[in-house]
Every structure is written in C-alpha cells, then in structure tokens.
Amino acid sequence: MTQAAPLIRFADVKKHYGEGTARVDALRGVSFEIGAGEVVGLRGPSGSGKTTVLNIVGCILAPSEGELTLAGAAVYAGGRWLRPDLRRLRLETIGFIFQFHNLLPFLTSTDNVALVLQLAGASAGTARRRAGELLDYLDVGHRRDAFPSQLSGGEAQRVAIARALANRPRIILADEPTAALDSQRAQVVMDLLRQVALEQEAAIVVVTHDDKIVDRFDRVLELRDGLLV
Numbered sequence: 001m002t003q004a005a006p007l008i009r010f011a012d013v014k015k016h017y018g019e020g021t022a023r024v025d026a027l028r029g030v031s032f033e034i035g036a037g038e039v040v041g042l043r044g045p046s047g048s049g050k051t052t053v054l055n056i057v058g059c060i061l062a063p064s065e066g067e068l069t070l071a072g073a074a075v076y077a078g079g080r081w082l083r084p085d086l087r088r089l090r091l092e093t094i095g096f097i098f099q100f101h102n103l104l105p106f107l108t109s110t111d112n113v114a115l116v117l118q119l120a121g122a123s124a125g126t127a128r129r130r131a132g133e134l135l136d137y138l139d140v141g142h143r144r145d146a147f148p149s150q151l152s153g154g155e156a157q158r159v160a161i162a163r164a165l166a167n168r169p170r171i172i173l174a175d176e177p178t179a180a181l182d183s184q185r186a187q188v189v190m191d192l193l194r195q196v197a198l199e200q201e202a203a204i205v206v207v208t209h210d211d212k213i214v215d216r217f218d219r220v221l222e223l224r225d226g227l228l229v
C-alpha cells in the first residue's frame with residue numbers, strides 16, 4: 001500500500017525530558033516511515049516512548065534531535081520547527097483520537113464535530129451540515145443532538161472519531177481508541193479506521209495494548225526503552 005512519498009517520516013528522532021540527574025531519555029534514535037493507506041500499530045511496555053512518538057508526530061512536542069517530515073514537507077529539522085503555524089498544520093493535517101474521547105461536555109455531538117470545522121474556517125452552516133454527514137457515516141446520526149454524558153462509550157468514541165475526521169486529515173493519531181470498548185465495538189472502530197485509511201489515503205497510527213485488535217494492523221512498530229525493536 002505504501003506510496004513513494006511517506007506521509008510520516010521520523011529520522012533518528014531523539015527525545016529527552018529534563019536535564020542532569022533528572023534526565024530521562026524517552027526516545028533514543030527512532031526512525032520509521034508510514035505511507036498513505038497504512039494502519040500501523042504502536043506497541044510497547046509502559047514508559048517505552050509511545051506517547052512521546054505520538055505527540056511528536058502530532059507536533060505537540062518538539063524532538064530533542066532528529067527530523068520529522070509530514071506529507072512530504074520537513075516540519076522539524078536542525079533543532080527547530082520549520083512551519084510557522086503549527087496550530088494550523090495540526091488542524092489541517094492531523095486528526096487525534098483519544099481513549100477518553102475528550103468531547104466537550106457542554107456541546108452536542110453535532111457541535112463537537114462542527115467546532116473543529118469552524119476553527120479551520122468553515123461557516124457555521126457548512127460545519128453543521130458536514131458534521132451531520134460524518135455522524136451519519138459513523139452510524140451515530142441519531143445521536144446528533146445528544147450531549148456526551150448521554151452517549152454510551154461506543155457512541156462517544158464514534159463521535160470522537162467523526163470529530164477527528166472532520167477536516168479530512170491525511171494523518172490520524174489514535175491513543176488506545178478501543179481500550180474502553182467491548183470486542184465487537186473495537187472491531188467496528190478498526191473497520192472504520194481501515195475504511196478511512198483507504199478512502200482518504202490517510203496514514204493511521206494507533207497506540208494500543210489491546211490484544212483484541214492486534215491482528216488488524218498492516219504493521220506493528222514495537223518500542224522498548226526508547227528504541228524500535
């Protein structure tokens with residue numbers, strides 16, 4: 001499935017937190033490429049660096065050394081960010097899905113999804129229309145006017161996925177997206193991610209400990225102590 005230009009490229013990325021005796025080397029030289037249409041798992045014991053990888057790909061955290069390239073454009077190299085507006089880059093290029101779906105409690109399903117579209121510049125009408133389509137696509141259209149506290153775990157996760165897909169990101173980062181779901185709902189989420197990878201030619205990275213979905217990836221990257229094994 002991998003095309004010529006990878007969507008995500010990590011080149012010898014190192015990351016440490018703290019200095020001196022408090023220094024923790026979270027990533028000690030990690031390189032990988034992920035192409036359009038790929039669904040890749042990221043596994044490893046607690047503390048091995050998975051969240052650090054996800055946060056660097058998501059441009060939330062700067063590497064200490066090494067290079068990050070997203071969709072063919074150098075994003076971090078030579079010790080600095082090369083894109084002036086990381087917030088816009090995140091909004092336009094990257095969709096995040098978290099275990100605890102982080103929906104805003106005071107907004108309905110529709111408004112949770114429409115918000116990210118409006119932040120990216122869509123009018124309120126366009127945003128709500130596209131939000132409705134996405135909720136239908138994820139089979140939670142009937143819950144469009146519900147607030148997060150009124151949704152089941154599986155429904156909330158699908159609304160969160162709708163939100164992550166709203167701006168048609170080429171890169172989707174998911175942190176334990178199925179951990180809170182039963183086996184059947186976990187498979188539905190993986191089916192959806194696969195469908196999005198194919199339809200949107202997206203690269204999808206899923207941090208997971210979940211044995212229910214381990215056979216659903218094209219590849220699994222395994223981290224140990226800040227290195228890929």
Ligand SMILES: Nc1ncnc2c1ncn2[C@@H]1O[C@H](COP(=O)(O)OP(=O)(O)OP(=O)(O)O)[C@@H](O)[C@H]1O
Pocket residue numbers: 017018024025026044045046047048049050051052053
């Ligand atoms: N902000 C921080 N300050 C200091 N150390 C940190 C910080 N964030 C992470 N670390 C350390 O960096 C290492 C890698 O952490 P990271 O969160 O990336 O691991 P992980 O594989 O995601 O773990 P888990 O599965 O428990 O979430 C760990 O030793 C962790 O304690």
